Amino acid sequence: MAQPTGDVAHQIAQLNAARNLVLGDAAFYPQIINGILPIVGPNAKLEVRRWGADFLAETFASPQLATAQKEQLAQNVLQSIQETMLLPETDAAVLQSLVQTAASLYPLIFRHIVNHPEDSQSWEKMNTIKQDILRRMDSFPCPVKICCVKFLQRVVQVQTPGLIADPRRPDQNETSLAIVPRNHAVLTIPHLEAEASGLLDRLLGVFQEETSDVLLVNATLNCLAPLIRTRQSIANKIINNVLDFYPAKHVRPPFTPAVRVGVKSMERTARALLIHILKKNPSHPLLGKIQVYIERLMQSRLEVVDDASRKRTLPVEPTDGLDNAKRARLDALTPPVLQIPPMLPGPAAYDKLFTLTQDHGLSSFDVKQLPPDLVVKIAVPLLAQVNPLMLTQAVDAIRNRYQAVTKEQNLARQQMQQTAAAADDDDDYEPEYQPMDVAENTAEEASAVVPEVPEFQPELVSLGPFVLPQPPPLSEEEAGEVGRSAVARVFSMINVAETDSPAKNKNQQQLGFARLAGSNFDRDAWVLLLTRLATRAPAGLEGGDKLGKKGSDRRQPTISDSIRETLFQYILEDFRGRLNIGITWLNEEWYNDRIQMKVAASKRSDEEESESTVVCHYDTWVMRLLEGILLYLDSRDIKVIVRFLSEIPEVTVNITQKVATLAKDPERVNLCVQALMYLIMFRPPAREMCLNTLEDIYQTYEDSRPAAGKILAKWRPQQTQPTEAVTNGASDAAQPAAQPAAQ
Known part of the structure; x- marks a missing residue:
């Protein structure tokens, strides 16, 4: 049973919404394709099948969808295309889109079979579709034939050997017969190459026909350029067939203007190729x-232009077929002239604008009294018998009336504006005070002075101010959820924003610490905006809830905490490339902590209040970030750890002890010692704590003594002597015991 028209329209609207979704974000293509395949299959309505075929052709031709995803989706689409092609389908739009989809799928299925020879069913389905298209190609209408030309070009291009750019990376090479192994289980190279040769002859056969279709010839010429460029083995054969083709010899007389345009089109396409x-x-x-060949085509074009210039031009004929002199000689009927009466006096209205009769009874008749079905029965035969010339005269008369009325209204409006402007510019001073007893008379005089406004203008209705109702208040959970979603959207902007090129950064002026967060709309600007939202925006609010008061053992998570956690995860995803983001964030945290402590100290000194608690975030997040980075460091990441330790605003004992944990790994002990040595040399405030940490490493881990001993010998020589003495004594005691054994 056929579906109702309303259901089909509703279904098409939903499918269009799905298409708009994938056009905005290509990540939804797999989900949408798998969802619509059962809907747009061979059993669907014609309108739905048209939409589905068009959407599939658009999907597999889209550059937004990755080739790997196309290859995965192609296996699911093959079954639907095969079932639709097996139907006695006669709709040209469906066939056209299906052939385009098959042309896009053929290279994908071919590469899939090369890499997965066990999936022979997909290749059998593709072969079935290919044979069906080749068998029915000659019986297809012209638009479908043009798509079949593109399908033939794809098959020939895939089944012909191409160049191998890099044998070590077969996935990057072009899909051709060259990537097929010699002993492939499904694909046989000689059979595929022979089939490609036959299909190429069929594609070039349009140039040997006695009468050529202009559209097919142009489509074939446009498809030959990729084959000539990428397939050197068949390029000369294609060029020789084109050189043997002369468009003027493949058309039959009479040479009408349409035939001449077609010949000219084929010549231009061949010359461009x-x-x-x-x-x-x-x-x-x-x-x-x-x-x-190009010179011969140009010469034939000049000959056509020369022949056209020798012919006399067409005689100038009147637009209605007969002029006045011919009418008089041929006794032709003169077209009737419609008598247009002037427009009825009074205010302009639509009924007066369209009244072209002088019969008062007819013009005053109310058509609304008649039922609509009767009006339709009367109007349709009357419209069929209307004289076109009289209808044109009536339309012109109504247009002239409308233009005249519009012009008069514009003039009246301009005069009113000029009168009001002249009244405002009057130099005589008139007091605005009006006694209460003469208000009615003044109103009557004003109504008598004001010029009449035409009645056709609609009265202005003054409306009161419209106020939207206040939204309901948000709870703490809803506000937190809204804030987290806003943070996620800002982080999505960071991922899409492009980083400035090095040349641009070199010429661009570097902004200072007090720069605006949104000065540039790049990734760094978004990151700086987020860090300041997490640090400066809640400044002074976190300590206001009196964390130490009774009943509040744990502080509620805030939006700033969610921003910090998201920043932490974002930096750890690629800490080598995003280390500058982490350093910027930690500097903002340290600066905010110091400002808050300064403000809290001034409050305690000025006001005698209970001691306010300042939440410090720098120590917590610098340790978490350092722990996350140290897990993935190797012995070659000396620049990463040195830059991190040198650019953070403050180095604490906990930080140096955390760096010392690198010495547990023998491969990273030199990394630990070099990082501490850099801090000892170039960060004097942290020198003593770094030397203490290095001394502990020297005493604990033997693998660190060669490198750490050199540094301690320079900065703390007294700490290395006892250990060296113990080591030397142990070696001296071991020598006499070893000598008898050697003897």
Whole structure:
């Protein structure tokens, strides 16, 4: 049973909404494709099948969808295309889109079979679709034939050997017969190559026909350029077939203007193809033949123009077929002239504008009294018998009336504006005070002075101010959820924003610490905006809830905490490339902590209040970030750890002890010692704590003594002597015991 028209329209609207979704974000393509395949299959309504075929052709031709995803989706789409092609489908739009989809799927299925020979069912389905298209190609209408030409070009291009750019990376090479192994279980190279040769002859057969279709010839010429550029083995064969084709010889008389336009179109397309070949390869072996062919095409074009110039032009005829002199000689009927009466006096209205009769009874008749079905029965036969000339005269008369009325209204409006402006510019001073007893008379005089406003203008209705109702208050959970979603959207902007190029950064002026967060709309600006939202925005609010008061053992998570956690995860995803973001964030945290402690100290000194608690975030997050980075460091990341330790605003004992944990790994002990040595040399405030940490490492881990001993010998020589003495004594005691054993 057929679906109702309303249901089909509703279904098409939903499918269009799905298409708009994937056009905005290509990540939804797999979900949408798998969801609509059962809906747009062979059992669907014609309108739905048209939409589905068009959407599939658009999907597999889209550059937004990755090739790997297309290859995965192609296996699911093959079954639907095969079932639809097996139907006695006659709709040209559906067939056109299905053939386009098959042309896009063929290279994908071919590469999939090369890499997965066990999936022979997909190749059998693709072969079934290919054979069906080739068998029915000659019976298809012209728009579908043009799509079949593109399908033939794809099959020939895939089944012909191409160049291998990099044998070590077969996934990056072009899909061609060259990527098929010799002993492939499904694909046989000689059979595929022979089939491609036959299909190429069928594609070029349009140039040998006695009568050529202009659209097919142009489509074939446009499809040959990729084959000539990428397949050198068949390029000369294609060029020779094009050189043997002369459009003027493949048309039959009479040479109507449409035939001449078609010949000119084929000549221009062939000339453009050959000129493109010469531009790509100026030293082509067939250069001489191509130049001779182009000159011959130009000469034939000049001959056509010359023949056209010799012919006399068409005689000038009147637009209605007869002029006045011919009417008099041929006794032709003169077209009736419609008598247009002037527009009825009074205010302009639509009924007066469209009244063209002088019969008062007819013009005063109310058509609304008649039922609509009767009006339709009367109007349709009358419209069929209307004289076109009289209808044109009536339309022109109504247009002239409308323009005249509009012009009069504009003039009246301008006069009113000029009168009001002249009254405002009056130099005589008139007091605005009006006694209460003469208000009615003044109103009557004003109504008598004000000029009449035409009645056709609508009265202005003054409306009161519209106020939207106040939204309901948000709870703490809802406000937190809204804040977290806003943070997620800002982080999505960070991922899409492009980082400035190094050349641009070199010429751009570096902004200072007090720069605006949104001065540039790049990734760094978004990151700075987020860090200041997490640090400066809640400043002074976190300590206001009196964390130490009774009943509040744990502080509620805030939006700033969610921003910090998201920043932490974002930096750890690629800490080598995003280390500058982490340093910027920690500097903002340290600066905010110091400002808050300063404000709290001034309050305690000025006011005698209970001691306010300042929440410090720097120590917590610098340790978490350092722990996350140290897990993934190797012995070559000396620049990463040194830059991190040198650019954070403050180095504490906990930080140096955390760096010392690197010495547990023998491969990273030198990394630990070098990082501490840099801090000892270039951060004097942290020198003593770093030396203490290095001394503990020297005493605890033997692998660190060669590198750490050199540093301690310079900065604390007294700490290395006892250990060296113990080591030397142990070696001396071991020598006498070893000598008898050696003897």
